Amino acid sequence: MDFNKAPSKKELKSGGVLIGKVQVPGDKSISHRALMFGAIADGVTTVEGLLPAEDPLCTANCLRAMGAKISSISHGKSVEITGVGLDGLKEPEEILDCGNSGTTMRLLMGMLVGQKDRHFVLTGDNSLRHRPMERVSRPLSIMGGKVTGRSNGNFAPIAIHGCQLHGAVIGTPVASAQVKSALLLAALTAEGPTTVIEPAHSRDHSERMLRAFGANLQVGGEIGRHIIVRPGARLKGQKVVVPGDISSAAFWLVAGSLLPNSDLTIENVGLNPTRTGILEIMQQMDARIEVLAQKEIAGEPVGDLRVRSGALKPFSINEEMIPRLVDEVPILTVAACFCDGESKISGASELRVKETDRLAVMTRQLKKMGADIEEHTDGLLIHGGQPLKGASLDSETDHRVAMSLAIAALLAETDSTLLKSEAAAISYPNFWNDLAYLHN
Ligand code: S3P
Numbered sequence: 001m002d003f004n005k006a007p008s009k010k011e012l013k014s015g016g017v018l019i020g021k022v023q024v025p026g027d028k029s030i031s032h033r034a035l036m037f038g039a040i041a042d043g044v045t046t047v048e049g050l051l052p053a054e055d056p057l058c059t060a061n062c063l064r065a066m067g068a069k070i071s072s073i074s075h076g077k078s079v080e081i082t083g084v085g086l087d088g089l090k091e092p093e094e095i096l097d098c099g100n101s102g103t104t105m106r107l108l109m110g111m112l113v114g115q116k117d118r119h120f121v122l123t124g125d126n127s128l129r130h131r132p133m134e135r136v137s138r139p140l141s142i143m144g145g146k147v148t149g150r151s152n153g154n155f156a157p158i159a160i161h162g163c164q165l166h167g168a169v170i171g172t173p174v175a176s177a178q179v180k181s182a183l184l185l186a187a188l189t190a191e192g193p194t195t196v197i198e199p200a201h202s203r204d205h206s207e208r209m210l211r212a213f214g215a216n217l218q219v220g221g222e223i224g225r226h227i228i229v230r231p232g233a234r235l236k237g238q239k240v241v242v243p244g245d246i247s248s249a250a251f252w253l254v255a256g257s258l259l260p261n262s263d264l265t266i267e268n269v270g271l272n273p274t275r276t277g278i279l280e281i282m283q284q285m286d287a288r289i290e291v292l293a294q295k296e297i298a299g300e301p302v303g304d305l306r307v308r309s310g311a312l313k314p315f316s317i318n319e320e321m322i323p324r325l326v327d328e329v330p331i332l333t334v335a336a337c338f339c340d341g342e343s344k345i346s347g348a349s350e351l352r353v354k355e356t357d358r359l360a361v362m363t364r365q366l367k368k369m370g371a372d373i374e375e376h377t378d379g380l381l382i383h384g385g386q387p388l389k390g391a392s393l394d395s396e397t398d399h400r401v402a403m404s405l406a407i408a409a410l411l412a413e414t415d416s417t418l419l420k421s422e423a424a425a426i427s428y429p430n431f432w433n434d435l436a437y438l439h440n
Contacts, residue, residue, distance in 0.1 A: 001054060001100065001125070003397050003420055010421040010432070012409035014390055018262040018438045024249045025075075026051035026242035027270045028427050029177070029205050030300070032103045034240040035059045036111060036185075037213050038081030039068035040089065043237035045081040050242055054426045058099035062108060062122075065092040075430070083237055086189055091118040095157070098124040100355060100399075100426050103178055105156060106136045110182025113145035114189040115162035123157040127355050127397060133158055136182045139170045143186055143194065167192035167231070174350065175200035175323045177274075180227070184210060184217070187229035196227045202323045203274040208299045213238055241298040243270035247327040247400075248428045249305060250278050252438070254335045255407045256307035257287045263308050264438065265292075271301040277317075277324030279305075281332060285312040285339065314339040314384060319347020326350060330404040333362045333380060337371045338411055340385035349378040355426075356398040365393050365405055369412055390414035399426035406435060 031051040036059060038045030050056065052073050060070045066089040069082035084090075089112065098104040105122050112120045123129065137145070137153035143165040149158040167190045172179045175198055184206055187194035204219075207227060211217050213235040218228045249266045256264040271279075271294065282289055288310045294303035312335060317325070325332070329351050336343035351358040363375045368391035372383040390412045395402035402423040409416035424431040 001397070001422065001426070008420070008422050010418045012406060012416045012418055014410060014412045014415050016259065016410070016439050018252070018256050018259050018264050019440055020438050021265045021267060022252060022434050022438055023267045024244040024252070024269065025053065025428055025430065027245040028053065028055055028247070029103065029203060030209070030240070030242045030270070031056040032059050032107060033181070033205055033209050034242060035063060035070065035081060036107055037209055037235060038237060038240070039063040039070070039083050040086050040111065041083035041213055041235035041237045042085050043083060045083060045237040045240060047079045047081065047240045047242060050079045051245065051427070053429050054099060055101040055104065058097065058101050059104045062096040062098065062104060065094060065096060066090055081237070083235070086234055087115065089115050089118070092120065095121045095123055098122055098128055100125050100127055102128060102131055105133065105158070106178040106182050107185060109133070109136045109140065109147060109158060109160065110185035112160050112162060113140050113147060113186050114165045116164055118162040120160040120162070121157055122160070129156045132353055135173055135176065135179050139172065139179070139183055140186055142168050142170055143190055145186065165190040167194040169195040169197070171197045172199065175202045176350070177202035177206065181206040184227065184229055188215060188231055190231055193228055193230045197221065198225050200320065200323050201225055201274055203272065205272065209240070212299055239298070243297060243300055243302040244268045245427070246270050246275050246278065250328045250331050251403045251407055253278065253282060253287070253289060253305065253307050254331050255410060257282070257309055257312055258335065258338050258411050260309050264306070266305045266307070268302055269305050271303050274324060277321050278328040278332070280321070281315050281317060281325065284315050285335070286310065287312055312339045314341035314343040316344045317346070317348070322348050322350065327400060330358050330362050330400045331407060333366065333373070333382060334404050334408045334411070336382035337366060337384050337388055337408070343382045343384060344379065346376070346379040354398070356396050356401065358398065358401065361396045361398060361401050362404065365401065366408060368393065369408060369416070388412040390416040392417050392419070394419040395421060395423045397423050399423045399428070403428060403431055410439070
């Protein structure tokens with residue numbers, strides 16, 4: 001996304017109500033994994049509900065540049081991937097462009113480091129080139145991986161010289177599904193088993209999907225979580241059904257709770273327990289959310305979420321909960337501004353290395369609306385309950401900030417404008433249309 005060419009400015013009306021049914025787009029994490037695992041499987045993988053947004057499109061383009069065949073990706077169309085097998089990716093002629101997507105870069109690092117005697121260079125946009133990659137390159141080097149980058153392998157452009165890896169026992173430095181998934185991918189072609197131990201449970205889509213594709217992967221361990229991958233099994237093409245993204249549903253959950261007289265149903269939302277921290281917190285806030293029509297589809301729990309408006313209580317989030325709601329902190333910060341009392345977010349320093357420093361950006365933007373927020377090194381203290389006023393807002397290029405501020409603008413007393421609103425398309429290309437459709 002090129003924010004240098006006249007970024008768009010959106011007019012945002014305050015007030016109104018949100019009524020109706022909405023289907024949020026496919027889960028971003030699951031979409032990336034379906035594309036990547038399909039590309040290194042034998043045979044054909046079909047994916048229903050793949051997220052047709054900028055981040056997964058970057059993943060698809062990188063994989064195409066290495067020989068995987070991927071049909072065109074558009075809303076409502078199933079996608080077909082013809083895989084090249086575990087060792088079949090070809091050396092790309094060009095630098096691989098991961099755009100804004102940390103998941104693309106980090107998972108590809110793990111996938112490519114064991115592709116023997118091939119050379120790969122990965123880069124991304126201005127945001128991604130400043131996000132830490134050492135958390136992946138360092139543990140990969142314990143497995144024998146040859147990864148270099150600016151600042152001792154920490155920043156892209158990242159160069160990888162593929163080689164034979166050896167299995168290892170690795171404790172990951174942060175509870176990050178991106179780091180964990182990179183190591184699991186590297187382990188598939190290593191010599192000997194690899195054990196990955198996380199400091200806390202991060203989302204487990206990779207474990208579920210790799211097993212479904214035929215990988216020899218076991219999850220166990222009493223203290224902490226041990227994932228053991230034994231190499232040797234090939235991956236086989238699968239049918240993947242991607243549920244709606246709970247991180248996209250989160251904007252409607254907060255808006256529907258706080259905009260008086262609203263009644264919304266968000267259909268077909270992924271309810272994997274490693275992702276449902278937002279529901280736990282909103283329960284703590286007394287939100288009126290019902291989970292309906294729960295079922296399991298293709299190894300992931302899904303359901304519909306009905307939300308009706310009502311007063312919300314302040315909340316407290318600690319480090320232990322962060323992995324289960326890491327992407328929902330910006331919209332929960334907005335919610336906190338409208339709860340009477342003090343809400344606290346702590347143990348959230350990971351937010352500082354997302355697409356933007358989300359603690360700083362949310363504080364800066366919401367303060368323009370009159371919010372009372374104290375920014376701490378690892379979190380926020382929000383004194384809620386005072387009405388917010390409309391303001392000239394800026395997403396600062398961050399998709400989740402753009403959508404969170406859109407909801408704050410609805411809840412404010414007067415109208416707002418939002419600069420760089422197009423950032424929403426990174427994960428939710430139809431966000432502005434869905435908002436217009438639901439908003440009366
Ligand atoms: C993701 C994991 C999370 C999340 C990101 C997607 C994934 O990042 O913030 O949006 O698909 O694995 P970390 O793993 O770095 O916490």
